[in-house]
Amino acid sequence: MNVPMLDLVAQYATIKDEVLAAMMKVVEAQVFIMGPSVPQLEVEIARLSHAKHGIGCASGTDALLLPLKALNLKPGDEVITTPFTFFATAGTIHNAGGTPVFVDIQPDTFNIDPAAVKRAITPRTRAIVPVHLYGQMVDMLELMTIARAKGLKLIEDAAQAIGARRKMDGEWRMAGELGWVTGYSFFPSKNLGAWGDGGMIVTSDDAAADRLKKLRLHGGAKQYHHEEVGTNSRLDTLQAAVLLAKVPHLGQWSAKRREHAAYYTKALADIPEVTPPVVDPANEHIFHQYTLRAERRDELQGHLKKEGIGHAVYYPVPLHRQPCFAHLGYKDGSLPQAERAAREVISLPIYPELTPAQRDRVVDTIRGFYR
Numbered sequence: 001m002n003v004p005m006l007d008l009v010a011q012y013a014t015i016k017d018e019v020l021a022a023m024m025k026v027v028e029a030q031v032f033i034m035g036p037s038v039p040q041l042e043v044e045i046a047r048l049s050h051a052k053h054g055i056g057c058a059s060g061t062d063a064l065l066l067p068l069k070a071l072n073l074k075p076g077d078e079v080i081t082t083p084f085t086f087f088a089t090a091g092t093i094h095n096a097g098g099t100p101v102f103v104d105i106q107p108d109t110f111n112i113d114p115a116a117v118k119r120a121i122t123p124r125t126r127a128i129v130p131v132h133l134y135g136q137m138v139d140m141l142e143l144m145t146i147a148r149a150k151g152l153k154l155i156e157d158a159a160q161a162i163g164a165r166r167k168m169d170g171e172w173r174m175a176g177e178l179g180w181v182t183g184y185s186f187f188p189s190k191n192l193g194a195w196g197d198g199g200m201i202v203t204s205d206d207a208a209a210d211r212l213k214k215l216r217l218h219g220g221a222k223q224y225h226h227e228e229v230g231t232n233s234r235l236d237t238l239q240a241a242v243l244l245a246k247v248p249h250l251g252q253w254s255a256k257r258r259e260h261a262a263y264y265t266k267a268l269a270d271i272p273e274v275t276p277p278v279v280d281p282a283n284e285h286i287f288h289q290y291t292l293r294a295e296r297r298d299e300l301q302g303h304l305k306k307e308g309i310g311h312a313v314y315y316p317v318p319l320h321r322q323p324c325f326a327h328l329g330y331k332d333g334s335l336p337q338a339e340r341a342a343r344e345v346i347s348l349p350i351y352p353e354l355t356p357a358q359r360d361r362v363v364d365t366i367r368g369f370y371r
C-alpha cells in the first residue's frame with residue numbers, strides 16, 4: 001500500500017458537490033473580479049481570527065509583502081525573523097526593501113526564540129515576523145511585550161496556522177489575533193487550500209486595513225485615483241467561492257489532523273531514534289505538518305521512498321544559509337538550532353482523509369527501518 005504525502009483528490013471527493021455549486025454561481029454571474037464571495041470570505045476569515053478586517057490578496061506571499069510595504073522600509077531597516085521557514089517569509093522582507101535579520105529557533109517547537117529576538121534588536125529594527133511553524137503558535141506574549149517596549153510592528157506569518165490557537169491568561173487567542181497584521185496562504189496544500197493561488201491579510205487596525213486595501217489595488221481607494229503606488233494583488237472570486245465552501249469543514253479537518261498526530265506520537269513512542277513533535281501545552285496545534293526529528297534522517301528518507309511512503313523535509317536549508325542571502329554574512333554554525341533542525345527533521349503524511357490502515361503502514365515502515 002502506497003501512502004501519499006497529501007491526497008487532495010480524497011478531499012475533493014468529500015466536498016465536490018458543494019464546491020462545484022459555489023464555483024458555478026460565480027461562473028453564471030460572470031463576476032470574476034472582486035465578486036461577492038471575496039468580501040464574504042474576508043468577513044469569515046476575520047471572524048475566525050478574532051480580527052476586525054480581512055483583506056483578500058493574490059497569495060500568501062503577497063499577504064506578507066503588502067504589510068511589509070506598508071512599513072515604508074528604508075535601505076538598512078531591519079526585520080527580525082526565523083531562518084527555519086518557507087522562503088517567502090524572508091524573501092518578502094527583502095522585496096519590501098528591508099534587511100532580514102535571522103535569529104535562532106527553539107529546539108522543541110521549531111519556532112522563533114523570543115530571547116534571541118530581544119538580543120537582535122538594534123536602532124534599525126522596524127518589525128518582527130514570527131512564523132507559526134507547522135501549525136503551532138509562537139509564544140506571542142513574549143514577542144508582544146518586546147514589540148510594545150521597542151515600538152516594533154509584529155507581522156504574523158500564519159500561512160501554516162489558520163485556526164490554530166493558544167491559551168493566554170486563561171483565554172484562547174487565535175493565530176491572527178495578536179499581531180499588528182497577519183498573513184494567511186490558501187496555497188492548495190495548506191490546511192485551508194484554494195484550487196489555485198490565494199491569500200489573505202487580517203488586522204484589527206482600521207488605518208492599516210484601509211492602507212492595505214489600497215496597496216492591493218494600485219494604491220487607490222477610488223478607481224483611477226492613486227494616492228500611492230500599489231499593485232494588483234486581488235483574491236480571485238472563483239478561489240474565494242471555493243474557500244467559502246471549504247471553511248465550514250476546517251475545524252473538523254484540523255481535529256482529524258490532531259487525531260492522526262496523537263496516533264503517530266503514541267505509536268512511535270518506543271522507537272528511540274525518532275522524536276515526535278513537541279506541543280507546547282498552551283497551544284492547540286493544527287498540524288499543518290507532523291514533523292519528527294529522526295536519526296539517520298537521509299537514510300530514512302530513502303527507505304520511505306523505496307517503500308512508497310510520502311514524506312518531505314521542511315526545510316533542508318535554513319534561510320540564513322541560502323546563496324541569495326550570502327551577503328548578510330551568516331556562517332555555518334551561526335544559528336545552530338536551525339541548522340540542526342534542517343539536518344534532522346522529516347514530515348509524515350497527516351492530511352485529514354488519511355485512513356487507519358495508511359497510518360499503520362507509515363508507522364510499520366519507520367519501525368522496519370530502525371529494527
Ligand SMILES: *Cc1c(COP(=O)(O)O)cnc(C)c1O
Nearest residue numbers: 059060061086088159185186187
Ligand atoms: C506557504 C507559505 C507562505 C507563502 O504562501 P504562498 O501562498 O505560497 O505564496 C509563506 N510563509 C509560509 C510559512 C508558508 O508556509
